[in-house]
Amino acid sequence: xxxxxxxxxxxxxxxxxxxxxxxxxxxxxxxxxxxxxxxxxxxxxxxxxxxxxxxxxxxxxxxxxxxxxxxxxxxxxxxxxxxxxxxxxxxxxxxxxxxxxxxxxxxxxxxxxxxxxxxxxxxxxxxxxxxxxxxxxxxxxxxxxxxxxxxxxxxxxxxxxxxxxxxxxxxxxxxxxxxxxxxxxxxxxxxxxxxxxxxxxxxxxxxxxxxxxxxxxxxxxxxxxxxxxxxxxxxxxxxxxxxxxxx
Numbered sequence: 001x002x003x004x005x006x007x008x009x010x011x012x013x014x015x016x017x018x019x020x021x022x023x024x025x026x027x028x029x030x031x032x033x034x035x036x037x038x039x040x041x042x043x044x045x046x047x048x049x050x051x052x053x054x055x056x057x058x059x060x061x062x063x064x065x066x067x068x069x070x071x072x073x074x075x076x077x078x079x080x081x082x083x084x085x086x087x088x089x090x091x092x093x094x095x096x097x098x099x100x101x102x103x104x105x106x107x108x109x110x111x112x113x114x115x116x117x118x119x120x121x122x123x124x125x126x127x128x129x130x131x132x133x134x135x136x137x138x139x140x141x142x143x144x145x146x147x148x149x150x151x152x153x154x155x156x157x158x159x160x161x162x163x164x165x166x167x168x169x170x171x172x173x174x175x176x177x178x179x180x181x182x183x184x185x186x187x188x189x190x191x192x193x194x195x196x197x198x199x200x201x202x203x204x205x206x207x208x209x210x211x212x213x214x215x216x217x218x219x220x221x222x223x224x225x226x227x228x229x230x231x232x233x234x235x236x237x238x239x240x241x242x243x244x245x246x247x
Contacts, residue, residue, distance in 0.1 A: 037245040038199055039187050043180025045239075047171040048232045051160035053108055057098060058147060059129040059154040067102055067124040074126040077151025081130070084146050088139065090132060099129035127154070135163070141226040160230050172237040173203065180241040188245070196244035204238045 060077045064070035085095060103125045109117040134140050140158075162168070188195045 005127055034180075036199070037193075038242050038246070039184050039195070040240065040242045040246060041183040041187065043178070043183060043239045043241065044179070045172040045175030045179060045237045046234050047168045047175065048118070048234045049162060049165065049168045050066055050164055051230050051233050052135075052137065053161055053163050054137060054230075055159040055161060056132045056140070056143070057129065057155075057157050058144075058152045059127050060156050060228050061125060061127045063105065063123055063125045065123045067126070070078075070124045070126040071102065071116045074128050078128045078130070080150040081147050081152060081195070085132065085143065088143065088146070090134070090143075094133035094135065096131045097128065098131040099127065100114050101125075101127045102205040103127070113129070137228070137230060141228045144226045160233060162233060165233070165235055169235050169237065172235050176237045176239040177202070177241070178203075180239050184241065184243050188243075194246040196246040198241060199244050200240075200242040202240045204240075 060074055060081065062070050062073040062077065065072060079168050082095065086092070104121055105123045105125050106119040107122045111117055132143070134143060184195055
């Protein structure tokens with residue numbers, strides 16, 4: 001290596017070390033700088049509206065000696081249910097198979113005497129689950145009643161919801177922000193300081209939870225259309241807001 005190359009390399013190393021030192025000093029200065037004083041609060045907002053649609057889930061369950069017999073019986077019952085729903089105005093897009101299972105059924109002998117007896121296969125069970133979106137709530141009771149009549153014998157859940165809840169959620173957001181600002185003002189006044197700019201804001205929104213139905217529908221529902229109470233859906237929004245404190 002020539003003396004020129006060596007000198008140039010040395011200058012480069014010195015400059016790099018100098019810049020690294022400046023950067024480290026700057027970072028240290030930032031770490032040691034006083035942090036901005038802030039107030040952090042949470043605000044809650046709620047807005048309610050009557051539901052305009054429902055998501056219904058139920059199953060057809062059939063038992064038989066063989067898997068084939070159980071499947072055939074289940075297929076017939078579910079086909080009758082689907083045909084009736086379509087004839088009643090439920091669109092194909094609102095009908096969805098949500099589960100299907102073929103399970104062997106066993107009888108377990110009494111082993112209280114300590115004997116090692118094997119379980120006995122007694123037959124098979126086929127369960128076919130269906131999810132229906134009902135956009136006309138006036139038909140919901142009749143849909144449940146007719147479905148049970150045609151073979152539905154196990155219920156899942158009803159979720160009352162809204163097709164377009166955006167306007168209601170917007171009102172809940174506004175209420176949540178108003179609540180958060182009011183809390184921040186109370187805290188700042190109590191502390192003898194003034195609120196400054198908004199440093200950060202975030203939200204957590206929640207939708208209505210499904211409402212459980214009776215597990216065994218066929219034994220519970222009367223011959224007439226099932227009475228349905230839709231109530232209201234409440235949309236809740238929580239906002240987290242951070243305000244700077246004026247010094």
